[in-house]
Amino acid sequence: MTESISTMAQLKISARNVEVHYGDTIAIKDVSVDIPANSVTAFIGPSGCGKSTFLRCLNRMNDTINICRVTGDILIDGQDIYDHNVDPVQLRAMVGMVFQKPNPFPKSIYDNVAYGPKIHGLARNKADLGDIVEDALRKAALWNEVKDRLGSPGTGLSGGQQQRLCIARAIATSPEVLLMDEPCSALDPIATAQIEELIDTLRQNYCVVIVTHSMHQAARISQKTAFFHLGNLVEYGDTDQIFTTPHDTRTESYITGRIG
Amino acid sequence: MTTTANSLLVRDDRTKRRNAAELRFRAYGLGAIGIAALALVLLLSSVLSSGVGAFSQTFITLETSLPEAKLNKSGLRDPAVMAKVSTFGYAPLLRDALLTRIAELGITTSLSDKNVDAMISKEAAASLRDHVLANPDLIGGKVTMDVLADGRIDGYFKGRVTMESAARDGNTSPEALRVAQRLADAGVIETRFNWRFLTAPDASDQRPEAAGLGVAILGSLYMMLVVLVLALPIGVAASIYLEEFAPRNRLSDLIEVNISNLAAVPSIVFGILGLAIFINFSGLRQSSPLVGGLVLTLMTLPTIIISTRAALKSVPPSIRDAALAVGASKMQSVFHHVLPLAAPGILTGTIIGLAQALGETAPLLLIGMVAFVREYPAAYSHEAGLFGEAATALPVQVFNWTQRADPGFAERASGAIIVLLVFLAVMNTVAILLRRHFERRW
Ligand SMILES: Nc1ncnc2c1ncn2[C@@H]1O[C@H](COP(=O)(O)OP(=O)(O)OP(=O)(O)O)[C@@H](O)[C@H]1O
Ligand SMILES: [Mg+2]
Numbered sequence: 195m196t197e198s199i200s201t202m203a204q205l206k207i208s209a210r211n212v213e214v215h216y217g218d219t220i221a222i223k224d225v226s227v228d229i230p231a232n233s234v235t236a237f238i239g240p241s242g243c244g245k246s247t248f249l250r251c252l253n254r255m256n257d258t259i260n261i262c263r264v265t266g267d268i269l270i271d272g273q274d275i276y277d278h279n280v281d282p283v284q285l286r287a288m289v290g291m292v293f294q295k296p297n298p299f300p301k302s303i304y305d306n307v308a309y310g311p312k313i314h315g316l317a318r319n320k321a322d323l324g325d326i327v328e329d330a331l332r333k334a335a336l337w338n339e340v341k342d343r344l345g346s347p348g349t350g351l352s353g354g355q356q357q358r359l360c361i362a363r364a365i366a367t368s369p370e371v372l373l374m375d376e377p378c379s380a381l382d383p384i385a386t387a388q389i390e391e392l393i394d395t396l397r398q399n400y401c402v403v404i405v406t407h408s409m410h411q412a413a414r415i416s417q418k419t420a421f422f423h424l425g426n427l428v429e430y431g432d433t434d435q436i437f438t439t440p441h442d443t444r445t446e447s448y449i450t451g452r453i454g
Numbered sequence: 455m456t457t458t459a460n461s462l463l464v465r466d467d468r469t470k471r472r473n474a475a476e477l478r479f480r481a482y483g484l485g486a487i488g489i490a491a492l493a494l495v496l497l498l499s500s501v502l503s504s505g506v507g508a509f510s511q512t513f514i515t516l517e518t519s520l521p522e523a524k525l526n527k528s529g530l531r532d533p534a535v536m537a538k539v540s541t542f543g544y545a546p547l548l549r550d551a552l553l554t555r556i557a558e559l560g561i562t563t564s565l566s567d568k569n570v571d572a573m574i575s576k577e578a579a580a581s582l583r584d585h586v587l588a589n590p591d592l593i594g595g596k597v598t599m600d601v602l603a604d605g606r607i608d609g610y611f612k613g614r615v616t617m618e619s620a621a622r623d624g625n626t627s628p629e630a631l632r633v634a635q636r637l638a639d640a641g642v643i644e645t646r647f648n649w650r651f652l653t654a655p656d657a658s659d660q661r662p663e664a665a666g667l668g669v670a671i672l673g674s675l676y677m678m679l680v681v682l683v684l685a686l687p688i689g690v691a692a693s694i695y696l697e698e699f700a701p702r703n704r705l706s707d708l709i710e711v712n713i714s715n716l717a718a719v720p721s722i723v724f725g726i727l728g729l730a731i732f733i734n735f736s737g738l739r740q741s742s743p744l745v746g747g748l749v750l751t752l753m754t755l756p757t758i759i760i761s762t763r764a765a766l767k768s769v770p771p772s773i774r775d776a777a778l779a780v781g782a783s784k785m786q787s788v789f790h791h792v793l794p795l796a797a798p799g800i801l802t803g804t805i806i807g808l809a810q811a812l813g814e815t816a817p818l819l820l821i822g823m824v825a826f827v828r829e830y831p832a833a834y835s836h837e838a839g840l841f842g843e844a845a846t847a848l849p850v851q852v853f854n855w856t857q858r859a860d861p862g863f864a865e866r867a868s869g870a871i872i873v874l875l876v877f878l879a880v881m882n883t884v885a886i887l888l889r890r891h892f893e894r895r896w
Contacts, residue, residue: 255778255779297772309790313782367780
């Protein structure tokens with residue numbers, strides 16, 4: 195089943211037999227998954243099942259946790275990102291991430307977005323940088339709200355605006371993959387709708403992986419869905435199929451609200 | 455609603471008890487603050503009342519004739535030859551000037567020449583001599599100078615010496631005080647603000663009126679400079695490494711524990727260490743501000759490291775994650791995002807450490823900073839190298855003065871404490887202002 199899909203779209207991320215340990219406890223057990231480019235893939239599953247852990251493997255943010263150990267292979271564009279020669283800093287410029295809790299820098303809105311392009315030398319001059327910032331803020335559907343106060347602190351925005359600012363910050367470095375960990379969990383329905391719309395447009399240029407607790411959201415915005423349970427990848431497939439004809443009873447119970 | 459037991463308008467017993475407990479606790483808190491405030495007021499008032507005197511000084515305005523015959527026998531005006539006339543040659547000139555003044559004002563007195571001598575500070579002859587040697591043209595004429603009055607006379611005008619105490623004192627007499635009072639009425643003797651207290655070096659046991667804090671203040675400033683230049687970068691670099699880069703293992707735990715222990719080590723131990731390492735082993739000069747500064751650096755480092763680490767810890771990890779996730783390196787995330795947020799805490803910690811070092815006495819005694827420095831050390835000139843010469847420091851000067859017999863020095867010691875407290879207050883204010891400046895409210 196997985197094969198038939200990956201031939202349809204271009205393959206972006208491919209994980210093989212990934213296991214993650216926190217010290218002695220195992221958080222992810224033998225997960226293999228193929229994520230296509232230019233699509234939205236949703237990770238769903240009950241709390242504590244390892245969605246965030248697996249997501250953080252994809253840009254090696256787990257490296258910052260001392261006790262965390264990752265085994266198996268994760269290939270992005272066919273390159274093993276856990277190879278000795280891969281510098282995680284370089285990898286993260288290519289794989290952007292938006293966190294569950296908005297975490298803008300305590301700097302101006304402009305500086306928040308400009309920081310990534312600046313350290314990666316993406317802009318040749320000031321005007322160029324301004325264009326990048328504007329473009330990122332437009333894509334994140336935030337430009338109209340903040341264009342008159344780019345100098346004011348990013349932390350002074352509302353929660354939804356902050357989350358969109360974080361999205362703008364992540365896309366300003368033009369990553370190829372965008373990882374989003376429950377980006378809408380703190381947002382009202384209007385902001386959620388805005389972000390969902392944004393994710394849908396981002397799909398054209400990026401490979402988006404999103405963790406969500408909302409079945410509706412997964413169903414609305416994703417093309418592929420992966421269901422995690424107790425560290426296992428229980429089922430992975432087209433979103434339509436997962437939500438209409440799940441193969442596994444655990445998936446069925448979860449999406450119908452009986453476990454989780 | 456009808457039963458009183460459930461009414462919100464009536465407080466039940468539990469609520470009453472809780473409210474009473476809260477009230478009691480507030481009273482205890484207020485009491486504690488009251489005691490602390492009282493202690494502060496007592497301390498300040500006692501220091502102020504005994505120390506303000508040091509900031510004013512009694513001067514005698516004298517018109518002294520400078521006879522060529524006594525000061526320049528050779529007639530050559532050769533400085534080397536003139537310098538042969540010691541202060542003992544100048545003292546009688548001042549006495550004569552004072553006697554003349556007393557006679558002019560029509561004051562009759564039974565004071566002997568020696569008694570009149572005793573009204574003028576022994577320092578006066580020395581400063582007159584310096585003045586004349588610097589301006590040899592004055593010889594043969596007259597010079598009008600404000601010279602220091604003796605410590606007892608000074609004490610009389612500040613209320614420290616009374617007629618009764620003078621009667622029992624071998625160095626002065628009620629008659630001398632009476633004359634001094636008449637001179638003061640005539641405007642010859644005057645008590646006014648004394649800059650010399652802040653600029654002059656220390657003086658010997660017999661002349662508290664001439665003693666000043668100049669050398670001690672400079673010594674303290676130089677030591678603070680050494681501490682700041684060494685302790686801040688070393689402490690901050692060590693903290694950043696330990697907090698952000700070092701792997702968490704046995705070794706780093708051990709280091710952590712030991713830094714906390716170092717902060718609790720009695721300061722005198724650092725003095726012993728300094729004596730062993732910097733003086734006996736490295737051969738740096740005893741009682742120099744450089745050695746003092748090095749010892750205080752050792753003492754301040756743990757304070758700075760602990761407060762810097764606390765400041766770094768208080769920066770939310772999400773900021774580090776945010777920086778790493780856009781592809782910043784660890785160092786970029788620390789220097790671009792974590793350090794600016796931790797800066798107020800680091801600065802406050804550093805200034806508190808400096809303030810601690812400024813008031814520290816014990817280790818400095820051990821490395822010989824009790825040096826009695828009568829003249830500005832050559833240290834404060836270019837040739838000697840700034841930090842190499844013997845010096846003293848404010849708290850050591852306080853200690854030194856409290857050891858001395860003359861009551862004039864007790865006043866000086868309190869005055870020095872006031873200066874020390876002012877320095878500390880200034881440093882703390884700077885710390886608060888810097889904090890405000892760097893603490894952006896977002
Ligand atoms: N830093 C950590 N140290 C130790 N264990 C961790 C750490 N982070 C996560 N875990 C463990 O790994 C497991 C998976 O956690 P993870 O955060 O990936 O869950 P999740 O699916 O994202 O849950 P949620 O939906 O609540 O965010 C949990 O059992 C958790 O206790
Ligand atoms: Mg999670």
